[in-house]
Amino acid sequence: MNTAVAPKVQIPDVAGQITYAMRSMGVAPIPRNYQLFYEAYIGSNPALTRELAALGGQVTQAELDALGAQHFTHSPARVFDDAHTRISGELDGLLRILRQEQNSLESYTRLLGETHKRITSKSNASVELIENAIELLSQATGDTMAHGERTVENVVQRSQEMDQVRKELDEYKRIANTDSLTRLSNRRAFDDRLAAIFDNSSMRPVTALLLCDIDNFKKINDTYGHPVGDKVLATVASVIRSNVRRDIFVARTGGEEFALIIDGNTPEEVTGIAERIRRTLETTPFKNSRTRVNYGPVTVSIGICMASNAEDAGELYSKTDIALYGAKNAGRNCTILYQDGMQKDFTKSWLIYKT
Structure with a gap:
C-alpha cells in the first residue's frame, strides 16, 4: 500500500456553487429560487436542469416561478x-x-x-x-x-x-427525499446521510462511500434519446438495490451517478460488494422487448473511500470522487479503492447554468 501523504483536496462547496450560479444569472437569493437551482444542480430532474439552462444568462422571476410551478407540485x-x-x-x-x-x-x-x-x-x-x-x-x-x-x-x-x-x-x-425516476433516495437525503457518518467516530473504519457512475451514458442519451436513458437509469438503480443488503443506503446523486453508504464492512468486503454490482450490470441485458433493439452493454465505474481516510463529509466525497475518476481513467468498468497519494488532474465544473 502506498503510504505517501495525500495532497490537500478541494472540498466541493455545494451551497457556494449554487449561490454563485444564481448571482451570475442575476437571480434573487430567495428560498424558492434556491430550491430550483439545487434540484437542477444535483441532476435528479434532467428536464428541470435543461429548461433552467435554456433560460440563458438573464432570467426573470416570473420565468423562474413558472418553472417551479411546472416541476414542484408542492412547495x-x-x-x-x-x-x-x-x-x-x-x-x-x-x-x-x-x-x-x-x-x-x-x-x-x-x-x-x-x-x-x-x-x-x-x-x-x-x-x-x-x-x-x-x-x-x-x-x-x-x-x-x-x-x-x-x-x-x-x-x-x-x-x-x-x-x-x-x-x-x-x-x-x-x-x-426520493428520486422520482429510480425510487432511490435523492441527493438531499444523501447529503444528510453522508454528514451523519461523522457523528460516530468509532464506525468510520468500517464505513465506506461508493460512487458508481454509468460509463458513456451521454452516448446512450444521444443515440437513443432521453426516454431510453431514463429506462437505463431505472434498471441500473434496480440492479444496484437488488445486489446489496436492505440496510445499505443507496441514492441517485446526479444524472448518471449513484452513491452507496455501507456500514460494518472492511475495505475488502466493500470492494467485493462493489464488484458484485459491477459484474451483475456488465451481464444484464438492456434491450427493448418490443423492437429487440440492444442498448447495451451498460457498464459502471466505481470509486470507494473508507470514512477513516477523511476528516469530514466533504473530504470523503472528494476522495471517493478521485477514486471514481481513477476507475474512469483506467479504462472504465472497474472498481478503484482510494489510497493515499491518489490525485485527480482535472477540475469538475459545477456551474449548472453552463451548457
Missing part, C-alpha cells in the same frame, strides 16, 4: 406552512377544551364544598336538606362525568388530527 414552504396552521388550530382547540374542563371541575369542586358546609352545619341538619343535597350532587356528578367523557372524546379527536398531520409530513419528507 416545501407551503406544505410546512399549511401543517403549521393546521397543528396550531388543533392545539388552540385542545386548549379551549381543557380550559372548559378546568372550569367545569372548578364549579363542581365549589358545589362539593358548599354542600359539605350545609350538611355538616348542625343548624341546617334535616332529612329534607340531606335529600336535596344528594339529588343536587347526583345531578352535578352526572353532568361532570358526561362533560368529562365529551372532553376525552374531543381530546382524542384532536390528537388524531394532529397525528394525521404528522403522518402527512412524514410522507412528504419521504417523497421529498
Whole structure:
C-alpha cells in the first residue's frame, strides 16, 4: 500500500456553487429560487436542469416561478406552512377544551364544598336538606362525568388530527427525499446521510462511500434519446438495490451517478460488494422487448473511500470522487479503492447554468 501523504483536496462547496450560479444569472437569493437551482444542480430532474439552462444568462422571476410551478407540485414552504396552521388550530382547540374542563371541575369542586358546609352545619341538619343535597350532587356528578367523557372524546379527536398531520409530513419528507425516476433516495437525503457518518467516530473504519457512475451514458442519451436513458437509469438503480443488503443506503446523486453508504464492512468486503454490482450490470441485458433493439452493454465505474481516510463529509466525497475518476481513467468498468497519494488532474465544473 502506498503510504505517501495525500495532497490537500478541494472540498466541493455545494451551497457556494449554487449561490454563485444564481448571482451570475442575476437571480434573487430567495428560498424558492434556491430550491430550483439545487434540484437542477444535483441532476435528479434532467428536464428541470435543461429548461433552467435554456433560460440563458438573464432570467426573470416570473420565468423562474413558472418553472417551479411546472416541476414542484408542492412547495416545501407551503406544505410546512399549511401543517403549521393546521397543528396550531388543533392545539388552540385542545386548549379551549381543557380550559372548559378546568372550569367545569372548578364549579363542581365549589358545589362539593358548599354542600359539605350545609350538611355538616348542625343548624341546617334535616332529612329534607340531606335529600336535596344528594339529588343536587347526583345531578352535578352526572353532568361532570358526561362533560368529562365529551372532553376525552374531543381530546382524542384532536390528537388524531394532529397525528394525521404528522403522518402527512412524514410522507412528504419521504417523497421529498426520493428520486422520482429510480425510487432511490435523492441527493438531499444523501447529503444528510453522508454528514451523519461523522457523528460516530468509532464506525468510520468500517464505513465506506461508493460512487458508481454509468460509463458513456451521454452516448446512450444521444443515440437513443432521453426516454431510453431514463429506462437505463431505472434498471441500473434496480440492479444496484437488488445486489446489496436492505440496510445499505443507496441514492441517485446526479444524472448518471449513484452513491452507496455501507456500514460494518472492511475495505475488502466493500470492494467485493462493489464488484458484485459491477459484474451483475456488465451481464444484464438492456434491450427493448418490443423492437429487440440492444442498448447495451451498460457498464459502471466505481470509486470507494473508507470514512477513516477523511476528516469530514466533504473530504470523503472528494476522495471517493478521485477514486471514481481513477476507475474512469483506467479504462472504465472497474472498481478503484482510494489510497493515499491518489490525485485527480482535472477540475469538475459545477456551474449548472453552463451548457
